[in-house]
Amino acid sequence: MKFVVIGLSVSSSWGNGHATTYRALLKELSKLGHDILFLEKDVPYYAANRDMPQPEFCRLGLYQTNEALKNDYEAEVANADVVIVGSYVKQGVEVGQWVTATAQGLTAFYDIDTPVTMAKLEKEDFAYIDPELIASYDLYLSFCGGPILKHLEAYYFSPAARPLYCSVDPDFYFPEENQIKWQLGYLGTYSTDRQPTLEELLNKTARILKDDQFVVAGPQYPEEINWPENVERIQHLPPSLHRQFYNQQRFTLNVTREDMINAGFSPSVRLFEAAACGVPIISDYWEGLTSLFEECTEILIARESADVQRYLKGIDDVARKRIGEQARQKVLKYHTAKARAKELVEHVKEAMDIRKKKTEKSVVTKT
CATH class of the missing domain: 3.40.50.2000 (Glycogen Phosphorylase B;)
Incomplete structure (x- = not known):
C-alpha cells in the first residue's frame, strides 16, 4: 500500500518523542513492502537539530506553509491508499479537513498524545483536531488504550478507534556491558x-x-x-x-x-x-x-x-x-516496532472493511 503520513517530525528528535515513534514504526512498515511519504512542516528549531535528515525507510517532504503542502502534495494525498495525520501537527484541523476532503483512500488520525488531546477537547482547545474531524477520519489510532477508545466512538462518533501504542526498535535498544555511572x-x-x-x-x-x-x-x-x-x-x-x-x-x-x-x-x-x-x-x-x-x-x-x-x-x-x-x-x-507495524496494517484493513460496508449500506438505503 501507499502511505502518506503528515506528522510533527521524523527528521528531528529535538524536544519531542514523536520522531522516535515514527522512525521505528515506519521502518518496519517499509520492511513489510509498503511505500511511505512522510511530510513535516519545516520549522527552525527542528531544522537546526536534524539528526535524521534523510530517512532510509521513507521519502521525506518538507513544507513551509499549509498552502505549500496543498499545492505540492495534493496528488500524493489524493492517490494514496492510506493518509495518516498525526497529533500536534501545526494547524492540524486545517490539514485534517484538507486530507479528508482530498484523499480517495483511507484517512486516519494517529494520536501520539491521546490523553492530552482529550483534555484539550474538553476545554474546546482545537489546536490539531476537533470533534467534527474525529468523526470524519475513517480510523483513530490511539497511543492510549482502555476505556478511552469506547469514548471516542460513542461520544465523538469515530467510525473505528483502535490502540496503536508506542513501540521500540530492538535493533537500537538492547543490553550492553557498560560501566555503571x-x-x-x-x-x-x-x-x-x-x-x-x-x-x-x-x-x-x-x-x-x-x-x-x-x-x-x-x-x-x-x-x-x-x-x-x-x-x-x-x-x-x-x-x-x-x-x-x-x-x-x-x-x-x-x-x-x-x-x-x-x-x-x-x-x-x-x-x-x-x-x-x-x-x-x-x-x-x-x-x-x-x-x-x-x-x-x-x-x-x-x-x-x-x-x-x-x-x-x-x-x-x-x-x-x-x-x-x-x-x-x-x-x-x-511491543516491538515490527509487532506494531503489523497491528497498523490490520487496523487499516479492518477500517477499510468498515468503510466499505458503510458505503454499501448507504447505497442500498438511497435506492
Whole structure:
C-alpha cells in the first residue's frame, strides 16, 4: 500500500518523542513492502537539530506553509491508499479537513498524545483536531488504550478507534556491558506536571543518598530548578545515545504526564526503550501499567522517595538483572516496532472493511 503520513517530525528528535515513534514504526512498515511519504512542516528549531535528515525507510517532504503542502502534495494525498495525520501537527484541523476532503483512500488520525488531546477537547482547545474531524477520519489510532477508545466512538462518533501504542526498535535498544555511572537516571523533556514526581522520586532521593550518583537528561528545564549536587544534567540526548545512557544506569525512572495518568493505559516510548535494554524500571503508578508489566517481577512501582530508596539499596545485582531481563522479554514479544507495524496494517484493513460496508449500506438505503 501507499502511505502518506503528515506528522510533527521524523527528521528531528529535538524536544519531542514523536520522531522516535515514527522512525521505528515506519521502518518496519517499509520492511513489510509498503511505500511511505512522510511530510513535516519545516520549522527552525527542528531544522537546526536534524539528526535524521534523510530517512532510509521513507521519502521525506518538507513544507513551509499549509498552502505549500496543498499545492505540492495534493496528488500524493489524493492517490494514496492510506493518509495518516498525526497529533500536534501545526494547524492540524486545517490539514485534517484538507486530507479528508482530498484523499480517495483511507484517512486516519494517529494520536501520539491521546490523553492530552482529550483534555484539550474538553476545554474546546482545537489546536490539531476537533470533534467534527474525529468523526470524519475513517480510523483513530490511539497511543492510549482502555476505556478511552469506547469514548471516542460513542461520544465523538469515530467510525473505528483502535490502540496503536508506542513501540521500540530492538535493533537500537538492547543490553550492553557498560560501566555503571548512575544509580538512577531519567530521560524526558521538562513538563510542569511531571516535575513534582521527578522532585519526589529522584531529587529527594538524591539528597538523601548523597554518596550515589543520579542523572536527568532532557531539554527545556528552567534554570531556577535547584538540582542536588549529585544529579548530573544532560541538556539533550539524541536517540543514537539512548541505549548507552540506559545501560549506564542501575535503575531507570519512568515519570508519566498527568493527563496520561488520568486516562490510564498510556505507556511511554521511554518505558519500552529502557525495558528493551534490560534496565529495571522504577515507575510511578497508573491504571493499565500492570497489564503491560507484572509488578515486582518486571517493573517496580514507586509512590514516594522511600520506595525508590528501598529498591536502590535493597535489590542486589542478581535480582536487579532478573527484573530487567523479564521486562525485556515481555517487550520483545509484544511491543516491538515490527509487532506494531503489523497491528497498523490490520487496523487499516479492518477500517477499510468498515468503510466499505458503510458505503454499501448507504447505497442500498438511497435506492
